[in-house]
Amino acid sequence: MRIQSTSEIPYEVYVNPAIYDREMEELFQGPVWHFLGFESALTQEHNYFTTEIAGLPIVVVKDHGTIRAFVNRCIHRGSLLCIAQTGRISEFSCVYHGWTYDLTGQLTGVAFERGIQGQGGMPEDFNKSEQHLRSLTVQNYHGVIFASFDAQIPDFETYVGPDIAAGIRRVLPRRPVLLGRTSQLIHSNWKIYVENNRDSYHASILHSFFTTFKLNRLTQSGGIVINAAGGSHISFSKRKQEVDDATYDAEQLRANKDDFGLKDPRALRFIDEFGDQISLQILTLFPLTVFHQINNSLCVRQVIPRGVDQVEVVWWYYGFEDDSAELQEARLMQINLVGPAGYISMEDGAVGGFVQRNSSYAEGAVGLLKMGGYDHLSSPSRVTEAAIRGFWKQYCDHLGETIV
């Protein structure tokens, strides 16, 4: 299967298990950065939490102020090492046969290493000091922990480029603290979900609620920023700067339901906490991370592929320790807008499944990504599919045009 152009994507890419296997082994474990969680979860020395990267169990631990991440897998026979979601440990100790590791991942103990009374035990050539847990490269970027399987990967900021880095720092002015977490299982290939996040064209059409309340019309001033690698982007818009409402109404979109009004509009309130009038910023990081700011709802969406036709999205809502009562209330109220039950985002849970159901046996058909031309460049217009083309550009740079 060959991706000949970033504007014509064969549906096979969403259903072929051989492609999924290559992604698991070469893309996700290659030179890319993944979201692991918030530094604020590790308040004390030796705190740990467990998480996943694309289905691989990961444990993150703080040791002498250093945050380390390992594949949560004993090198003896592969058992999970840390079973709880969070905890505190002074060493890793495997429940299965009792092997132990220090918090740098170094093997320190093998039960019955010398056998009993000279019988059994490990062979002479087995040297504990050569045995380590598989460790990841870790970077704490403004209170958010990222990791990569690639020891040679460029640092996080170089990887995403200056514009995307600035967009992340914009929503991380202080150390983030978790306000709640939920998860959503979507019945589509992971790429359909991450394309959806780069699809600024659909947002105000599919999500009627957005448009009805003028939260994000394509005519609002804003734009798209795409990094040089192509796969990471920012889509943003500003509140109260209508360029041309008439264009929208003339289209008579289903989304315009002007007879609809909220009895209690508190959920729509926007406090300009970053002082730039930007009320919406969707920021994607290649391949599996999304940061959203929707009004005052701040969230990292961790995308976890669950087989070729399912993807889990974990929503990590955050705020800051010094949030005013007013800001705190705004973030709480806006849970009604975003997430698996959100007025403006619930449709994304379903639409991916609609594409997936049509992707098997598609007779070689391709999906079209020609809105806004053929490039994957930044633009002031959001009526474009440039960011999705950019995703496919970087995808092909990692896996080649001929995927299988």
Add this chain to the structure above:
Amino acid sequence: MSVPVAIASLIQSSAAALDALDFHHWLSGFTEYGQYHITTADNQRQGLPLGLMHALNKDQLRDRIASISSVNVYEPHRYRHILSQTWIKGQGLELQYITPFAVYRITPSKPTILFVTGEYQDRVEYSHSGVRFTYRTVVLDNDMIDTLLAIPL
């Protein structure tokens, strides 16, 4: 202490109303300042305030119903609530009625799935016109929502 019949029947009829997509009847089970929250057991245990739905009064519940009835786009579906016996937790101002539940989701031409399990944590108020929820927290056992959560639980 046994659960008053009026309260048990409020809890039952509230579930039955949702199962029948009779949202008007469901809304009638709340006082005007009745609160309604959906969260997960994990978030509740860690004292994290954010969950899935957060309504501070009945108007916000009316907005939910209006939005899912006329604005949001999703595959038509309905629920089937299976409720367990309500029991009483705490006393005085802390008193809550706890009702464990399982909710199945029925989507035409798809298999019925066990959608969520959890418990209702309810507070109620009596008035001349009957008993109503003043505070209803829906605590889900699991973090994961299949596809989406449009209709309240």
